[in-house]
Amino acid sequence: MTIYCSRTFQIGADNDINNQLDFNLVDATTETIGIHRTNVVDLDNIRNSITALDHAVDIINNEGSQLGSVQDKL
Structure with a gap:
């Protein structure tokens, strides 16, 4: 997957690396x-479509987990 965008949250009062949280989408x-x-x-196309959809669900679930991890750190 290619990175769509990178973001940085400022999570502390000081402008240093320890008070910033970086993440990618x-x-x-x-x-x-x-x-x-x-x-x-x-039937072959149906099977291929199911495989593609399963893979897509895995990607979306992984992204949700990554964003959840960022949220937990906030």
Whole structure:
């Protein structure tokens, strides 16, 4: 996955590295996570689509976990 954007939260009073929290967001569009061309015309395509959707769910869940981790640090 490619990084979509990087952000820094200022979490303390002083402007130093110990009071900043950096995090990245991935580019999670339907195209970049591989579900922009799902096709359910025949059994093979259905199976491939299910695999692609499972992978996409894994990516989104991982991103949610990463953001949850950042939130916990705040």
